[in-house]
Amino acid sequence: MSSSHTEASPLALLKEHWGHTAFRPGQAEIIDSVLRGHDTLALLPTGGGKSICFQVPALARPGICIVVSPLIALMKDQVDNLRKRGLKAEAIYAGMSHQEIDHALDNCVYGRSVKFLYVSPERLLTELFQVRAAKMNVGLLAVDEAHCLSQWGYDFRPPYLRIAELRDKLPPGTPVIALTATATAQVQADIVEKLKFGPGAGVFRQSFARPKLSYSVLHTEDKLRRLLEVVRGVGPNKTGIVYARTRRQTEDTAAFLQQHRFAAAAYHAGLPADKRTKVQQDWIADKVRLIVATNAFGMGIDKPDVRLVAHLDAPDTLEAYYQEAGRAGRDGQYAFAVLLAGPADADELRRRSSQSFPPLDTVKRVYQALANYSSTAVGGGELAAFDFDLQQFAETYRIKAVDAHNSLKILQREGFVQLNEAVNQPARVHLIMSHQDLYAFQVANAQHDQLIKALLRLHGGELFVDFQTISENSLATHLRRSVVEVRQQLRYLHTAGILHYQPKQEAPQAMFTTPRFDAPKLPLDQVKMTAARDLARAKTHAVGQYLGGSRCRQILLLTYFDEADLARCGVCDVCLTDKKAAQAAAQAVSLREPLLQQVHQTTPTPRELLAAFPPAQAAAVTAAVRELVDRGELAYAADGRLVLAAQ
The missing domain is CATH 1.10.10 (Arc Repressor Mutant, subunit A)
Incomplete structure (x- = not known):
């Protein structure tokens, strides 16, 4: 990054890289706090522009900004957006090869002008990361989705608790900015304590109120018919998201809407990666108006003109509902968040909450099955990601899918396992030989010459500099070979030390975040598990109150997030x-x-x-x-x- 960035004003940087002439409410004060070197907690509603609050001060300060984020899709999306703006960014997360991680860290240490390094929390305290981080000129530490470090939050991630340890290894005085859209007063206090905020720390909170977002709970015995009425009421050409709980439900609902002549499509993790990508792109381009999705959809997607977010079932927490509903109306225009409630929904919520804490022996059985599934020996497997299909896993080991899912969630919350969403990661290649040595290899190994020439013709000399995304299908077409043959040849060249090849990935992944334990000796903390169960019940109760409440919906939500002096919204x-x-x-x-x-x-x-x-x-x-x-x-x-x- 050129030195001019550190001399430019925040507003000038905003205009230069994002094209905006003014900050949104609250952003300027948060940025000023960071630039003064203060630890800062920023609470902004969904769609409030959190990323700008650390990206602009990172550009204005010397050094690199380390960004901790729990979601691979969100990291990839932000890195891609920064690169499109001409800003150099790297990311390290589960599923990357050792060579890719090593190369990304080298880029951050040895001055290829990298300004942002995104990293998943479990990678922070690996020896490899710590050794390289100590050599970096770190100017800012940003913690995104900061509610994940509070056990009182709705998405607790134990690796987040160790972020404070990283502070001791950074240059003295390096400020921390923590950002979240959903935090009760208890969670806010937890964030400040766990990140060891220093004197003069600033806590900036924008109201979570969305004046032009109309929240509604519509009680009905026929959700699809009621959904149809809602969609027609909003308008046939308006963009919307319909959230469903299961994959089957997304497909059935999308088919129902299509039958009634709405441009609708289903989206869930079970679809092939190229189909998911196409559905998402068609929706963003308004070729598809209604996307019917599981809750994996929407995080990090910046589509401001969504007029409707409808839920066919209530989420398990009000935090999740607020985040998902908040994807409507980010352009500041009127929009609708509609929750369809059936006669038995409150009972179903309580049943799901009870199911989410299976017996201890079931949890240990699932842990052992995961070790068998991944062929991980006792003492091994730490941070080694592997493809993971929950349905196949449950069927293979004759475990109820719901018990497998809930046990894995407990193991994740206890810090033993990490589950990662399906992310479409194209194949990547990096040539690690010099030009001269590579030419000599081609002369001596004519059978590989065509593939290497095709790589260079399609991707150029950048292959010698860094990992480049490749299309195995394009290579196969170019060479008139099968994709299987191309992949076999790339694996051979990888093994022979000619290049680093990272195959295409599109499946969900899992990994052990500690060395694998002997399942009977798994040190589960029953006190913490009991507290988590009680917290889940309280959150379920809050959702039930929202479903059955007769007060202004926005007041119900804001009261939950501890906002005072509330006025009725007038539009729910x-x-x-x-x-x-x-x-x-x-x-x-x-x-x-x-x-x-x-x-x-x-x-x-x-x-x-x-x-x-x-x-x-x-x-x-x-x-x-x-x-x-x-x-x-x-x-x-x-x-x-x-x-x-x-x-």
């Missing part, structure tokens, strides 16, 4: 219902005298009375008549006509 289903009732009541009051006069003059039947007023006033007329009868001012005669009570 509860506020709109109350507003209509108030308007009807006011209208009924204004109609009393005209109604009494009409009855005095004509003694009409109820139908004749309604016909005497505009159709738009029918509900108000009915309400006013009912009130006047209740108050004894009107009465029904024997023939059913309305009369003044005194008559």
Whole structure:
């Protein structure tokens, strides 16, 4: 990064690299705190522009910014966006080869102008990372999704607890910025404590209120029909996300919407990577208007014009719901977050919460099965990622899929296992021989000459500098060979030390985050597990209150996040219902005298009375008549006509 960055103002950097002429509310104050060298906690609502709050000060400060992030898809998305803006960034996460990690760290140490290094939390304290980090000129440590380091949060990740240890290995005075969109007061205090914030630390909190996002809970016995009404109400050409709990549900719902002539598509981890990519790209390009997805979809996707986020089932926590619903209306225009609730949903929530804590022996059995599945010996396997298919795993070891899933979640929360979402990672190649040695190899090994020439023709000399993304299919077409043959040849060249080859990856992955234990001796902390179960129950109860609540939906959410001085939003289903009732009541009051006069003059039947007023006033007329009868001012005669009570 050129020295001019450290001399430019934050606003100039924002304009230069992002094209914006002003910061969003709260961003400038957060950036100023970081530039003053203060530890900083930034709480911004979903879509509030958190990444700018560390990316701009990182450019304004000398040195590299280490960014800790728990989600591979989010890391890849941010790294790709930075590179598109001409900013050099690297990432280290599960599934990368040792050579790729080594090369990325070398780039950060030896001055290839890398400004951002994204790293997953479990990689922070490996010996390889620590040795290289000590050689880096680190100017800022950013902790994204910081709620993950609090056991009181909804997505606790034990490796996050060790981030503070990294601070001791960084240059003295290196500030930390922690960022999150979902944190209760208890979680905020935990973040500040666990990251060992110093004196003068700043805590900046934007209200989590979204004034133009209308939250609604719609109770129904036919969710698909009600969804159809909602989608039609929002408009046929509007963009939306429909969240479903299962893969089957996404496909069935997308098919239902297609039958009713909506451009809809299903998205879930079970789809082939190229299909997932196409569905996502078509949705971003507005070729698909409605994407029906599991909750794996949406993180890191910047599509500001989403008008509707609908949930067919309530998420397990209000934090998750707030994040997912918040993907609507990021452009600041009116949008809708609709949660469809069935008669048995509250009971189903409690059942799922109870299921999420299987017996201890089941958890240990799943741990042993995972060791068998990955062929990992006792004492080995730490941070070695492997492809993982939950359904295949459960069937192979005759474990109920729900028990396998929940046991793995417990093992992850206890810090023994890490599950990573499916991310489409193309094949990568890096030539590690010099030009001269490579030419000599080609002359001596004619059978590999064509492939090497094709690589150089398609990807150029950059292959000697860094890992480059390649298409095995394009190579196969170019060489008129099968993809299988190309992959076999690339593996041979990798083994022979000619190049580093990282095959294409598109499956979910898992790994042991500690050396593998003997399953019967797995040191599970039952006190912590009991506390986690109690916390899960409390969070389930909060979701149930939201489903059945009769208060303003936004107030219910903001109260959960400990916001005070709350005003009604005026746009949720509860506020709109109350507003209509108030308007009807006011209208009924204004109609009393005209109604009494009409009855005095004509003694009409109820139908004749309604016909005497505009159709738009029918509900108000009915309400006013009912009130006047209740108050004894009107009465029904024997023939059913309305009369003044005194008559």
